[in-house]
Amino acid sequence: MLMSAEVYDFRSDNVGGVAPELLEAIVAANHGAAAPYGDDEFTGAMTARFREVFERDLVAFPVSTGTGANCIALAGLANPYGAIYCHETAHINVYECGAPEFFTGAKLVALGGAGYKLHAAELDAALALAGRGNPTRVQPFALNVTQPTDFGTLYTLDELEALSDVAHRHGLLVHLDGARFANAIAALGCTPAEMTWRAGVDIVSFGATKNGAMNAEAVLVFDPTIAAKLPFLLKRGGQVVSKARFISAQLERYLADDRWLVRARQANANAARLAQRLRAVRDVDLIGAVQINMLFARLPEVAVAALDRGPFRYYKLGRDQRFVCRHDQEPAGMDLLVSTIEEALA
């Protein structure tokens, strides 16, 4: 599909390019020979940087896809007759074509929950009925929490901690799908440690691609016993990139200063500003609060038709529309989006 320069793309943050400093890191890593498959100095430096930023010991595994990160993380926790609990709108439940089931052999048990979020009391009730020890029932081993959710909502640190407590009490470990990790940190104003292991999270899919990296994600493992299994699961899953240095160098650089947070804050701010302007338009309904860099609207049909004639890209979900802002979302594009809607509704 041809993308001309004049198109304003609100489909997702992964339509964006690569941040300058990360491209520089790639170029800088392109020097001499390096051991393949992650046994290189760049991967070592990346792990050191993750330990520093997360304020504890951990092992970091570079991968090139978010689905890969989620699946390997969950496979590291899996038993052969298990269940993963998640929200019914979780990315792993809806948009990964069964990859989590394939990599883990587990069944996904999807719960509802307002705000696209799991709620501790509801999780507790569901797990109480899960049939622990009953051979006719799959045995829960993991809780998947998507932070932020695919619908742009955020768990508070208290909510995360409450979910982890319930999960641990029932014998589950906690996986955090952080495809938009930076946007969540930027919005909550907390530290990576606070949003993960201090809140009871056991394993993390750390996404950087949606925030300026070139196909660079990491699985972060806090428990060394689980970490020892991952090299095998990664290889068996076709997730070990040959020249891992080019992912690791990006991630090391990504965390080396605050630019990852600056970008995430800017993306969030773009969405907030866009929401503010759209709310001012009569007949425009935004769905829910805008907590990160995405907003959902139910526009009148005439406005949708106008957008579809214009130079815009965005996703439709039934009668709703999703707009995602990047840190470098073009101001002209946001202006034009608002004015197009305004004119259509005038």
Place this chain on the structure above:
Amino acid sequence: MLMSAEVYDFRSDNVGGVAPELLEAIVAANHGAAAPYGDDEFTGAMTARFREVFERDLVAFPVSTGTGANCIALAGLANPYGAIYCHETAHINVYECGAPEFFTGAKLVALGGAGYKLHAAELDAALALAGRGNPTRVQPFALNVTQPTDFGTLYTLDELEALSDVAHRHGLLVHLDGARFANAIAALGCTPAEMTWRAGVDIVSFGATKNGAMNAEAVLVFDPTIAAKLPFLLKRGGQVVSKARFISAQLERYLADDRWLVRARQANANAARLAQRLRAVRDVDLIGAVQINMLFARLPEVAVAALDRGPFRYYKLGRDQRFVCRHDQEPAGMDLLVSTIEEALA
């Protein structure tokens, strides 16, 4: 593992960096928004280029790992109670931690064969005993041919064609694992078409990473019915990269002129030259002919000990040693390797 500049690395061609023109292609692709997951103009251009170079219609899917390419290609051919025939030394049989079995659900049936190669008559005999139609036996659906083999040997075009004929006669489709596709083309002096579909190959893992790309491989599918399944298999396998443009742009550029072949020829020539010099050393035995960019030796222990003291990296396989040359293998390193061995044996 720290790699200092003074180390000469003969472990594998994937310890090398990224070719300048491919890095340029990445930088050039980093402009504006692009649809994610391969629905972008760069992937379209890549497919067009593959069609041109392979002289026929095909569908090309970008992936970031060779194991991923092999597994998705084979999964595209699989039935749920199947067998993949391959050489006992095939990469998919030995070095992918069971990934092909995981992705396909199939059993790998490994055959012997001189020169690390399958032989048509032996394959025919094995397939005749495979129990087609017998429910107690796995049902063969694919033949895997690694070209060149992991031991640096090459199938002639006639050998490939004979294998394909046998495979097709028994109802199998043919997968070519071309992790070092360029080295084979360079050595045989044939066209990509001649080494693949004209020789009866049905699906190809096209590797570029070992020849200068940054984690860029492609699955090439000639049959549209199989191609229609691959988007789902890729997603379910965690193999769909978000910003696919950065793989596709490399592959498009890779095939745009002859530099990929120039590099492969140079790598092959480096190995040939190194082999020539080592053969001149008394007490050095090279194992087999050197057909591409790798050579195998059985060095006296004193020579191995000398190498292990020096600034070299290489792989040991039991009592043998493997040396792989890149196109940009340092001449000083090759000189020092030879002189170190000579001095140890003097």
Place this chain on the structure above:
Amino acid sequence: MLMSAEVYDFRSDNVGGVAPELLEAIVAANHGAAAPYGDDEFTGAMTARFREVFERDLVAFPVSTGTGANCIALAGLANPYGAIYCHETAHINVYECGAPEFFTGAKLVALGGAGYKLHAAELDAALALAGRGNPTRVQPFALNVTQPTDFGTLYTLDELEALSDVAHRHGLLVHLDGARFANAIAALGCTPAEMTWRAGVDIVSFGATKNGAMNAEAVLVFDPTIAAKLPFLLKRGGQVVSKARFISAQLERYLADDRWLVRARQANANAARLAQRLRAVRDVDLIGAVQINMLFARLPEVAVAALDRGPFRYYKLGRDQRFVCRHDQEPAGMDLLVSTIEEALA
């Protein structure tokens, strides 16, 4: 767990024994040699009998477990990135420890629905949102209908047909889980043909164990292309019994006259009579209508406590109680059950 003669068991119909004529069929089959694995005369005769009773051509595969029958049937329909739609209370979704997912590699998509039943309009709406052709979404291939449901409710023939129509329109095939096939036929007063292929059912798990057989079930396949795959799937699933004649002989005899229906009618009648008597007890609430041989109650705690002191076996589901009647349910046991409850509540 020791079962003394004085215990009255309402847990499930599979606590019962083997019907006399089926035991006779086993004894009669124990004569001379017979080809193993279903290639015997008894299996041939069983298939002929199924064809007669179902009034059409079909292939019948004997298996020893209901879970095995369900899983093989569904695996015969499966694609490698698929989804099976079912009710959230379906046996395959709740009580088979993930076996259907394991055998098919598919994801179960569970829908709600009053009366523990799927409803055609709701299924239609769900399938419309399933993302046919979208590689991020699992692709639906089968609808599972449990008839009767695990909660003792029944689909009418019209309801079955409406569900099949929706399923077929969306490209799904229909699997009927007939663990209590006989009870449904007895209750509906229809023919096996009417409840299966004439209503659009494509593949059937035909259960006989719960109605007097000794671990004897069958997968019934109407489509020869699917049937051709099943011998392999059965073997790979460990479902091919060596001396198949002892299952096949039972099933042939089972269908040879009306005794299977007589038993099912008696079991249903026992439950109806028990329900009638319990409804007459003040403070006893039965949940829903009693359509087959099981009834659900929410007894006062004092009644539950009384039952637990008595010589009864039954299942608790949260605050509810399930009672299942066999054709040979002891009248004394039913009398005692009612009187125990009456006395507790007096």
Place this chain on the structure above:
Amino acid sequence: MLMSAEVYDFRSDNVGGVAPELLEAIVAANHGAAAPYGDDEFTGAMTARFREVFERDLVAFPVSTGTGANCIALAGLANPYGAIYCHETAHINVYECGAPEFFTGAKLVALGGAGYKLHAAELDAALALAGRGNPTRVQPFALNVTQPTDFGTLYTLDELEALSDVAHRHGLLVHLDGARFANAIAALGCTPAEMTWRAGVDIVSFGATKNGAMNAEAVLVFDPTIAAKLPFLLKRGGQVVSKARFISAQLERYLADDRWLVRARQANANAARLAQRLRAVRDVDLIGAVQINMLFARLPEVAVAALDRGPFRYYKLGRDQRFVCRHDQEPAGMDLLVSTIEEALA
């Protein structure tokens, strides 16, 4: 396929019927209600009997197929990136349509070995090259030993112990596929304990079907940690029969006196006698010693043609022929087999 009374069947021991005392046990178990799924008194009594006969604590799980027993046993030992070592002629490697790979997710690594047997030194050498700890290589977790082998050969107790020692030293557990357990015990004159746990075997597929039972096998587990996983693996594998009492009652009765061994000795003796008579025929070559109840011959074509005209059933393996004797093999059939061959070669 119609089997008339006049056919003499040497195909396999599973063409035979059910021993009288086992049929009696089935009939005796058909009394009153019993908890389903193995939670019944008969299964308890079976386990007690296994403990007595095997002279140690263990857990016994009843299943209805030998493939099921093998697969569940191996799945109980499996890791998610593992390898099972076995002989290239092992039943699990050749005749189970990939079921072991399906249930375990593991790769089967098949070794050669004279006499269709694994040899400790060769196993040791293979495991030394298996790449323990190397993420590109599947990690061995189990050794499968078929005793007796599918070719009628036997491991001595010393050979079993030597294999177990090697396996344990390399971190593998040992699975014994005892489809013809009784024939091996009868031939070796040892105790079940000596042939299993005292020789280092960790888990056993105990077959009774080929020696007079009606689809009755058991998985015997000596380690409680592994045993705790099996109920889930059995359910997920569709291997939990509803009315387990009819398998358990057979197995309990089977081990209650020496009749199982009397039958096995008679079957072995039948084969020995037949072999003796065939060896006396000029131009008849028997292949290998006859250690249990099967013999292999390479008959002249004219003899094969004569057999094929006669009322015989037997298996052909390429140019060889296999004859298996049951305990109740008809003397007239054995006489006629010999005389038919003699006349053809006269």
